[in-house]
Amino acid sequence: MTIDLTSFRALSFDCYGTLIDWEAGIVAVLGPWAHEQRLDLTAEELLRAYAGNEAAVEREIPTARYPDVLAEAFRRTGTDLGGAVSDQWAHRLGDSVPDWPAFPDSADALARLRSHYLLIILSNVHRDGFAGSNRLLRGDFAAVVTAEDVGAYKPAENHFRALDTVLPDLGVARSELLHVAQSLFHDHVPATREGLPSVWINRRHDRPGWGATPEPGDGWSYDLEFPSMAAFADAVDSAFST
Structure with missing residues (x-):
């Protein structure tokens, strides 16, 4: 493990591909x-x-x-x-x-993570669409930033620049934010560009290819990798219990 999960106060999430299938x-x-x-x-x-x-x-x-x-x-x-x-x-x-269905582990993982962090959505979707999805996720999100809000779609930087307004309102420093996402193309490329540490939820770990996501062509990195939200939540619970 290359980062201390207990050092963060907030998590930002991609939704579609990470929480919603x-x-x-x-x-x-x-x-x-x-x-x-x-x-x-x-x-x-x-x-x-x-x-x-x-x-x-x-x-x-x-x-x-x-x-x-x-x-x-x-x-x-x-x-x-x-x-x-x-x-x-x-x-x-x-x-x-x-x-669109939620992954079976998403709602429980979010509830567990909410006991440790503030949760933020950074999603390539419209507000009404996310509201419908959140009826399945039952997420208690401190902030929701959509493509409709910022006038652009990831991997453009707009969502991540919007954090300059969102985080101070929540009393969170950028250094206290960890980004969590499935898509290397949509999320880990811009997170790397913006200097944000990130967790890859590798939902396609048991399947070849990139599915509905283009292959990432630019520089990208991530700090931790998990095959599911449940596995990530387990690691967080373990980190906070020690």
Whole structure:
């Protein structure tokens, strides 16, 4: 272990991919669409085709609300795969965020972590979408920063710069913040750039490839790695008990 988990007062979290199983949510729409289009593709193949398109839309239209990003990314994915994406299908994905399932360990891990830290959300989503997801997470978050709030999507720096306002309001120094996320591309690249220590929740530790997340191309690092939120919460409980 390279950092002292007891030295931090707050945790900032990515949500989708870390706490919410966004890949399951995306495939729940792309899978039936592919079947309708008679495209013989696995879930991993669909996610791989989709990943770059979502990142591109977020980069090109940073002020778009997340449902519109999802819809446009779906249309572009359809073009790449040779299948038509109707407005109905596009909006079905765009409107699906509140239906995406939480990972089974997320709510319990958050409750345990809340006994040690203030919890902050830094998410590439819109406020209404996160509110729907938090009904599953039951998280007691001290602050929530979304793409809708900052007018950009990670890995842009906007979420992390917003911490300059959020942290002083909570009485927390930047040196007392630890970032927790699954996506190397969306979170650990900018966290490294911003000088924030981080924990990688490697949800895909038992699967090859990057799934719905583009492969990270820039410099990135992390201080600790865990296969799940439960394992991370166990390590925190252990650190505070000694």
